[in-house]
Amino acid sequence: MPELPEVETTRRGIKPWVYQQKIVGLIIRQGSLRWPVTEGLPELVRGQIVVGVMRRAKYLILQLERGSMLVHLGMSGSLRMARADTPWRKHDHIELQLGNGATLRYHDPRRFGAWLWSLDEHDQLAHLGPEPLSSEFDGERLWQMGKGRKVAVKPFIMDNKTVVGVGNIYASEALFRSGIRPDRAAGRISKKRYFVLGEHIKEVLAAAIEQGGTTLRDFVNSSGEPGYFQQTLAVYGRGGENCISCSGVLKDIRLGQRSSVFCSTCQR
DNA sequence: CTTTCAGCCTGACGGC
DNA sequence: TGCCGTCAGGCTGAAA
Numbered sequence A: 001m002p003e004l005p006e007v008e009t010t011r012r013g014i015k016p017w018v019y020q021q022k023i024v025g026l027i028i029r030q031g032s033l034r035w036p037v038t039e040g041l042p043e044l045v046r047g048q049i050v051v052g053v054m055r056r057a058k059y060l061i062l063q064l065e066r067g068s069m070l071v072h073l074g075m076s077g078s079l080r081m082a083r084a085d086t087p088w089r090k091h092d093h094i095e096l097q098l099g100n101g102a103t104l105r106y107h108d109p110r111r112f113g114a115w116l117w118s119l120d121e122h123d124q125l126a127h128l129g130p131e132p133l134s135s136e137f138d139g140e141r142l143w144q145m146g147k148g149r150k151v152a153v154k155p156f157i158m159d160n161k162t163v164v165g166v167g168n169i170y171a172s173e174a175l176f177r178s179g180i181r182p183d184r185a186a187g188r189i190s191k192k193r194y195f196v197l198g199e200h201i202k203e204v205l206a207a208a209i210e211q212g213g214t215t216l217r218d219f220v221n222s223s224g225e226p227g228y229f230q231q232t233l234a235v236y237g238r239g240g241e242n243c244i245s246c247s248g249v250l251k252d253i254r255l256g257q258r259s260s261v262f263c264s265t266c267q268r
Numbered sequence B: 001c002t003t004t005c006a007g008c009c010t011g012a013c014g015g016c
Numbered sequence C: 001t002g003c004c005g006t007c008a009g010g011c012t013g014a015a016a
Helices: A002-020 A039-044 A139-146 A151-156 A170-176 A191-210
Strands: A022-027 A051-057 A059-064 A068-073 A076-083 A092-098 A104-106 A116-117 A252-253 A257-264
Touching: A002 A051, A002 A076, A002 A092, A002 A191, A022 A039, A039 A068, A039 A092, A039 A116, A059 A116, A139 A151, A139 A191, A151 A191, A151 A257, A170 A252, A170 A257
Parallel strands: none
Antiparallel strands: A022 A092, A051 A059, A059 A068, A068 A116, A076 A104, A092 A104, A252 A257
16 A cells, blocks of 8 residues: 555656646546545646645645645555556546646545645645654654553554654554564653654655655556565564564554554564 | 544455 | 455544
8 A cells, every 4th residue: 555655756756747737637537535526626727737746644735826636545546647548447537637748647446545626725734743754753752742642652653643654564664673562552662762763764764765665466656667665574464474583473463453563572 | 632443445365 | 166254454533
């Protein structure tokens, strides 16, 4: 599923084709996504120039001269550049047609994603925590926000109010690298260990972006090339297999309805 | 306030 | 072979 590194990889991949281009058309074949696609979207955006291709958390923002489009890839979404005459694939729901002849196609089998327009700031962005790779996010913040909290540390770091863009894969990997059990209460972790965790979160996300994002199941980046960060996953998806460090059997428990794999020897 | 949980959706997979 | 149940998971909003 697209996590922050995949979204950032997508942003970088589409930007050269989309930035400063005029929107000549927008076609919606299936507008029933996480939320219904904004009513009258083609009329709202036609003729406008794309003046920004940004990302906030796992949202992509196509900034127009008037208003902006907010795109979320949900669980199974992807964006890819295509030529206008490229045949539609199953689950291609939206197509943005640009003045340079390129088209941006939104593909999303499970339709957990979103494609919304707003004149002002999008509601979805209003109460988000800091970007993980920014200086606003560090161990100090984790420790401050974790004070007195009984929630397990893994759902705590996956909460968008703590820090954005840390999904199941990278939360699992960062906790393994930090030697912290995913089910440890957020309020019972020392400041020192939170600084270690904060650095590992940054490290694992930055490395994944550098490598072009993790590829799982149906994700392909915007140029259609798979990423390959999955080759270095130590725990995610490896329940029952052996720990790469101590060879013990990795446990798979559920925290906040999400599968959580860890090593009970290496993580305390 | 914090925490938990249902629901949205399709495709892959295992069991029979 | 095909049918059926289960699982995967980000995010929201409601319930506890």
